[in-house]
Amino acid sequence: MFRNLSLKARKRLSIIVLLIGMPAYVVVAVTVVNMFDLTQHFLLQLLVYVGLGIVWILPFRELFRGIGQPGPDDE
Template identity: 40%
Template sequence: MALSYKTRRRLSLLALVVGLPAYIFLAVYIVTLFERPSFLLELGIYIVLGVAWAYALKPIFKGVGKADPDAPPEE
């Protein structure tokens, strides 16, 4: 089922305002559960986690910055 343009816009806003800070907090919390790894390993973990959320939410963000394709044409 394809999401409508308006639904994708709302979900993308929710993901950025609520989901991303929660994801960052969770990633930092998980890394601190273990003994602090070396700087390069920790940096690698954050880079992988930072790219993973973008790929996971790509279908929601795709085309959100463009004009609404379902809107009637303006004259």
């Protein structure tokens, strides 16, 4: 999905995902956890947060792969 984008476009899109998408996902994750009232079960709450923390990155794995590497035009 993201392989067709240039490195410059992927870098810009990854910044947008990190600055806008991740905070929005955190709000959604906290809202979902609060709907189930897991405040009494610390380990279950921790497991849900860790699971949601892993799940959000799976669709963007290709986008973030190689972002920190120098581009083909860089020295």
